[in-house]
Amino acid sequence: MREIDTLAIQAKSDPKALEDFILQNEHYIIKCASKIYHRYITKSDDEWSIALHAFHQAIQSYAMDKGSFYSFAELVIRRRLIDYQKGQSKYISEVSVDPVTFEIDFDDETDDLAMKLAVSKQVTKDTSSDIKLEIESINQRFSQYGFTFFELTKCSPKAAKTKKSCANAVNYILQNPILITELQSTKMLPIKIIEKNVQVPRKILERHRKYIIAAVEILTGEYPNLAEYMQYIREESE
Numbered sequence: 619m620r621e622i623d624t625l626a627i628q629a630k631s632d633p634k635a636l637e638d639f640i641l642q643n644e645h646y647i648i649k650c651a652s653k654i655y656h657r658y659i660t661k662s663d664d665e666w667s668i669a670l671h672a673f674h675q676a677i678q679s680y681a682m683d684k685g686s687f688y689s690f691a692e693l694v695i696r697r698r699l700i701d702y703q704k705g706q707s708k709y710i711s712e713v714s715v716d717p718v719t720f721e722i723d724f725d726d727e728t729d730d731l732a733m734k735l736a737v738s739k740q741v742t743k744d745t746s747s748d749i750k751l752e753i754e755s756i757n758q759r760f761s762q763y764g765f766t767f768f769e770l771t772k773c774s775p776k777a778a779k780t781k782k783s784c785a786n787a788v789n790y791i792l793q794n795p796i797l798i799t800e801l802q803s804t805k806m807l808p809i810k811i812i813e814k815n816v817q818v819p820r821k822i823l824e825r826h827r828k829y830i831i832a833a834v835e836i837l838t839g840e841y842p843n844l845a846e847y848m849q850y851i852r853e854e855s856e
Contacts (some may be wrong), residue, residue, distance in 0.1 A: 620686065620687070622686075622688060623680075623682060623686065623687045625639055625679055626639065626676075626680050626684070626687040626691075627680065627681075629677050629710050630677055630678060630680065633639075634770045636677065637799070639677070639697065640670070640673065640677075640799065640803075641676065643673065646688070646691075647666075647669050647670055647673050648660070648666065648669070648690070648693070650669060650692050650695045650696070651665050651666060651668075651669040651695065651699060654695070654696055654699050654700070655699070662839065662840050663762060664702075664755075664758055664759055664762075665702070667697060667759070667762065667802050668698055668699055668702045668762070669695050669698070669699060670799075670802060670803055671698065671762075671802070671804075671805065672691075672694045672695040672697070672698035672699070673691055673694070674804065675694055675698070676690055676691035676695070676804040677691075677693040679694075689812075692781075696848060703742075705740050714823075717738065740842055749843040752842075752843050752844050753767050753844070755841070756832075756835065756836060756839070756841055756844060759835050759839070760831075760832065760835070762805060763805050763828070763831055764805075765828045765832075767832075770828065770829055770830060770832055773825070773826060773827075773828045773829050775822075775826050775829065775834070776827050780826070781850070783818045783819070783822050784818075784822065784826050784829060784830055784833070784851075785850065785851040786816050786818060787812050787816055787818050787822075787823060787830050788813060788830055788833040788834055788837070788851050789851065789852075790812060790816045791808075791812070791834050792834065793836060793837065795812065797852055798834065798838060801834060805821065807827050807830060807831055809823045809824065809827075833848055835851070836848060837851065
């Protein structure tokens with residue numbers, strides 16, 4: 619019995635063992651993804667998130683009768699990345715950064731309105747702008763969670779108290795790398811953990827789930843322009 623296979627079985631039912639196992643195999647995950655795409659994949663690439671999620675799925679569905687865990691995991695990663703690649707060409711052609719999407723709701727808080735106007739103005743001014751590229755890139759990331767960038771204008775918190783609660787939830791996740799890994803692996807917001815440790819009402823977490831996820835992805839990724847619009851979250855932690 620191979621040691622790696624035994625560790626995979628242990629990780630399946632032990633959260634701590636799962637975290638350690640994933641961290642120990644990050645190089646392997648990157649190696650598999652790079653092999654499939656014939657180029658080096660980094661943690662800033664969407665393919666990394668897909669491969670990481672696939673590796674987590676492989677652990678959850680692995681059994682000794684499926685042979686070597688590494689061979690099984692590579693197969694799962696390959697399938698997920700190929701599926702992602704097939705859907706990507708179709709999705710990219712459908713994504714258009716249309717300023718009309720930023721419909722102005724004058725009942726919104728002033729800073730939310732400012733964000734919509736600023737993004738809309740900048741994208742309209744230059745169709746090849748960095749922020750347009752960031753929006754297209756983050757849209758691909760958000761599609762893995764089942765929503766788009768433009769949905770944020772409807773699910774963003776408006777009241778100051780709610781914004782503070784969401785900011786606290788986001789900062790708690792940012793301060794706990796294991797939660798970031800879990801979020802990006804499972805595509806699910808760890809509501810129970812946040813509710814328990816930050817004392818943010820479940821109702822707020824569920825209602826603003828997309829916004830919280832979006833903030834975490836933007837603030838942990840390479841999206842400097844979009845991150846500027848969420849500066850208040852960083853300031854809240856300070």
